[in-house]
């Protein structure tokens with residue numbers, strides 16, 4: 124299967140990432156962007172390689188920023204020829220290779236500390252030695268991202284230089300960890316290595332990588348005491364969020380039923396569990412995986428596709444606890460949910476997984492990056508009052524505007540690697556059939572034993588629900604094409620060669636059209652995009668009595684710059700018509716919604732409380748896509764609104 128994004132929404136997004144974000148991020152990694160927090164990521168590798176002096180700075184997982192950037196940059200080369208970028212990629216690979224030790228080990232933090240110790244420089248703590256701090260050290264997590272970069276670079280370019288470096292690294296891990304006597308019987312405090320080893324197994328066919336991934340899953344949670352709070356942490360009010368569940372190590376993975384702990388850790392672990400089920404058919408693991416998935420998306424997920432509602436511990440809390448102003452919803456957690464959703468389809472060909480993936484794509488993912496591609500959100504709240512965000516301690520994570528970079532910069536290159544690889548998620552092949560998962564202007568080349576075809580897709584999705592497919596070539600017997608009927612679509616129509624198809628079969632959410640296709644056959648799918656009032660389950664306390672606006676897969680929000688101050692006083696009148704207009708927000712294509720609403724007036728007197736209800740006045744309301752908020756200066760933003 125080969126997919127080319129040929130235009131439309133994702134082509135534009137990808138161009139911003141490719142032309143602006145990736146060169147920008149390279150400069151940040153090299154500490155060349157004034158005003159951005161120092162990354163030190165490339166400098167750390169130079170120190171570890173012995174090419175520079177000084178001490179490593181930043182987190183022990185600083186190498187992962189380079190690794191995820193390498194993934195994004197490698198994908199970018201497939202659709203954008205760029206010699207300068209190619210040179211930067213090769214320089215990063217050269218540095219990683221130069222830092223690698225003979226036994227395969229790479230991690231600039233631990234290697235630099237090792238060098239310091241050899242030079243007799245004091246103040247090296249035990250936790251700075253290799254494999255001495257698997258709870259917090261992120262060594263295997265970092266190795267995982269390097270391994271993913273190697274597999275991605277090889278798949279995108281066919282070059283084996285980074286792949287061979289990371290295979291040597293993975294071989295080092297196979298030598299160090301495992302059930303055999305003399306090896307370490309531990310797993311990492313931050314899952315990631317597991318899914319990466321599965322990916323390296325897929326790239327190389329080397330079964331020892333798969334076996335090690337399975338081993339790491341098997342021992343996870345078998346020794347919760349290792350990941351539990353220390354005595355001093357137990358007496359620290361803020362550290363109590365960092366118990367074994369934070370590390371997704373509170374119970375064996377096959378016993379897990381409800382998502383818990385640090386959201387990114389959790390969702391990366393569930394991805395690996397999905398890989399394990401795929402490769403082994405492990406029934407117990409599958410039962411756990413499906414329970415975790417169902418509980419997560421039906422009780423602990425925001426309407427944006429965000430997960431992990433609490434800032435302390437960046438974690439899940441309890442069912443239906445989804446506050447809007449202090450929503451943490453790390454961008455990486457949404458990205459992990461997208462990856463997991465895409466993998467779940469392997470176990471059950473239901474459209475419910477791509478529906479969740481789509482919710483992430485057009486909302487909680489894109490909110491993480493500015494429309495110009497240079498600024499980022501780590502935290503993605505659903506309402507912001509700038510003055511409150513400044514004043515309240517419990518809003519300490521909320522940024523009123525996207526920022527140039529972070530000290531812990533996991534999110535920016537994660538966004539870049541997903542958007543530059545979006546072509547890989549548009550279609551899926553399963554049991555010899557083609558599934559259309561996400562609609563986007565693209566070309567599909569597919570060949571199997573029973574047929575081969577070239578399909579061209581034209582659409583203005585997500586702004587329009589009309590999709591036009593032309594069969595450019597087809598050879599073979601009668602086969603079905605499966606088109607996802609998005610969960611937001613309450614009606615649809617299908618035309619083949621200009622004629623309506625009356626009896627359409629829909630199987631697990633996919634419209635199934637089967638025939639012997641011929642060159643120049645055309646298919647038109649229409650999913651009418653009415654503006655919908657969305658509601659939360661009343662068990663979500665914060666959203667009781669409130670509604671949000673959604674059109675197609677795109678969630679909308681209000682910004683005070685278009686409306687009024689004090690957006691909490693806005694009351695939507697559902698009897699009023701809502702108009703849909705094409706627009707441009709900060710230079711980008713958009714759709715805005717207009718309607719009339721009420722807004723409550725502050726009391727005339729300086730009273731805080733009164734026996735008289737506030738007066739209401741009618742206002743013109745303008746809503747913009749949630750993912751485009753915060754691109755026109757600092758102002759209030761709100762998704763959920765009161766309604767009459």
Ligand SMILES: [Zn+2]
Nearest residue numbers: 453455533534
């Ligand atoms: Zn992140």
